[in-house]
Amino acid sequence: MTRRPAMFERMGPKFASAFGNVDAVFTIAGVAQPAVRAILRVWRETDLAEEQDQAVEGTTHLLAVPASKAPGLTSQRDSVTIDGATYQVINIDDDARAMLRISLSGDI
Structure with missing residues (x-):
């Protein structure tokens, strides 16, 4: 029994092909996988540091990929290559859909 409803399983690849903006190559357990279409989002946040009243900027990089295209992906072990640059996977959030x-x- 799959934990993902069948309706949602088919939506991931279609969503990525429609809105994908990068091709990602995952390295899972040391083995490079075929490239998959993914959605890369980057946003910046600025806040003031309390001690110095100086602006501190943080950047968040979030990659969305169909769950069926990255089986076995593990945080803190695996990596992804986008446009020739490799980045560590630091956290994976499965939306269960x-x-x-x-x-x-890393800096993208």
Whole structure:
């Protein structure tokens, strides 16, 4: 029995092909996988540091990929290559519907 309803399983690849903006190559347990279409989102947040009243900027990188396209992906072990640059997978959030939301480390 799958934990994902069948309706949602089919939506992930269609969603990624319609809105995908990068091709991602995952390295899972040391083995490079075929490229998959994914959605990369980058946003910046600015806040004031309390001690110095100086602006501090943080950048968040979030990659969304169909859950069926990255089986066995593990946080803190695996990586992804986007446009020739490799980034560590630091967190994986499974929405239990169609997509995995993957937090990446590094500067994209």
